[in-house]
Amino acid sequence: MTSAAAYLNGYLLIAALLFSLGLFAVLTRRNAIAVLIGVELMLNAANLNLVAFAQFDPYRLGGQVAALLVIVLAVCEAALALAIVLNLYDRLQTVNVDEVESLRL
Amino acid sequence: MDYYRIAFYAFGAVTVLAALVAVWSRNLIHAGMGLLLSLFGVAGLYALAGADFLAVVQILVYVGGIVILLLFGIMLTQRITGRAPRTGVTNRLVGALAALAVLGVLLAALLRAGFAELPWIAQAGQINEQTLPPAGSTVERLGRLLVGEYLLLFEVAALVLTIALIGAAYMARRSRDEGARPRRMT
Numbered sequence: 681m682t683s684a685a686a687y688l689n690g691y692l693l694i695a696a697l698l699f700s701l702g703l704f705a706v707l708t709r710r711n712a713i714a715v716l717i718g719v720e721l722m723l724n725a726a727n728l729n730l731v732a733f734a735q736f737d738p739y740r741l742g743g744q745v746a747a748l749l750v751i752v753l754a755v756c757e758a759a760l761a762l763a764i765v766l767n768l769y770d771r772l773q774t775v776n777v778d779e780v781e782s783l784r785l
Numbered sequence: 786m787d788y789y790r791i792a793f794y795a796f797g798a799v800t801v802l803a804a805l806v807a808v809w810s811r812n813l814i815h816a817g818m819g820l821l822l823s824l825f826g827v828a829g830l831y832a833l834a835g836a837d838f839l840a841v842v843q844i845l846v847y848v849g850g851i852v853i854l855l856l857f858g859i860m861l862t863q864r865i866t867g868r869a870p871r872t873g874v875t876n877r878l879v880g881a882l883a884a885l886a887v888l889g890v891l892l893a894a895l896l897r898a899g900f901a902e903l904p905w906i907a908q909a910g911q912i913n914e915q916t917l918p919p920a921g922s923t924v925e926r927l928g929r930l931l932v933g934e935y936l937l938l939f940e941v942a943a944l945v946l947t948i949a950l951i952g953a954a955y956m957a958r959r960s961r962d963e964g965a966r967p968r969r970m971t
Contacts, residue, residue, distance in 0.1 A: 686901070687793055689895060689901065691830065691834065692895050694797045694801060694830065696888060696892060696895065698801070699891065700885070700887050700891070701807075701808045702808070703880075703884045703887055704883075707879065707884065708874050708877050709873075711870075713858050713872075714813060717816055717817065717820050717855065720851060721823065724823075727827070731839060734836065735909075736909035741923060741927060744838075745931065745935050748842065751842060755949075756946055756950070758851045759854065759950055760952060763955075763957040764956065765858055766858070766957050769862040
């Protein structure tokens with residue numbers, strides 16, 4: 681714990697790399713599931729930042745509680761997104777996000 | 786502390802390299818496996834940052850739940866069997882530029898902010914050197930926080946999770962049995 685501050689920038693650097701990679705996936709992939717993979721990477725980057733800063737608040741642990749909530753919401757998002765993707769495939773026979781152009785099917 | 790350094794670099798390298806695979810590979814299965822490995826690396830980083838409970842939750846929920854869910858999604862939405870499920874790519878130049886721009890902004894902010902010199906962080910380091918660091922597991926402290934200070938957040942998260950899962954189960958029903966559900970959701 682003593683040299684945790686020395687590693688803080690390392691955590692933040694890894695998180696920044698993860699976030700950019702996730703953003704790249706979200707922007708460039710056509711398959712909806714590949715887009716979801718990018719979203720998961722971005723959520724993890726945010727969580728990594730929260731946990732890295734929570735090291736310096738060892739008694740109240742606000743960052744870790746926030747990270748737990750983010751994980752719960754990520755589960756909700758993944759389940760709902762997968763349900764929507766399955767519905768899309770059922771109705772349009774495609775899961776490419778650039779081919780889906782109408783909200784009402 | 787040297788072991789800490791080795792473990793930190795190892796987990797960091799695994800995380801970033803596997804994320805690269807997850808993002809670059811056009812084969813969806815490879816991308817899913819890259820994501821799985823990357824999430825494992827993040828779990829290791831959590832453990833190194835003293836968040837043992839979160840590391841376990843990360844492996845249970847992300848690696849055991851979300852990645853498997855994504856793989857199910859890949860399986861259920863690929864028409865042609867006997868061929869690797871691949872994803873198309875669009876906007877490659879714009880996407881790369883945007884991602885690099887965000888990375889540049891984040892790195893510039895990181896270099897300029899000097900988080901390690903912030904008073905509360907430097908102070909926390911000193912306190913931990915002088916007095917006892919809260920050794921051991923974070924499980925008890927997190928549990929007390931979740932049913933104490935953060936009780937409202939906990940309950941709201943539980944409610945949101947329930948609603949989302951019921952909604953997902955409703956939406957994911959196959960429309961093969963036409964009688965069970967109207968074809969159009971209006």
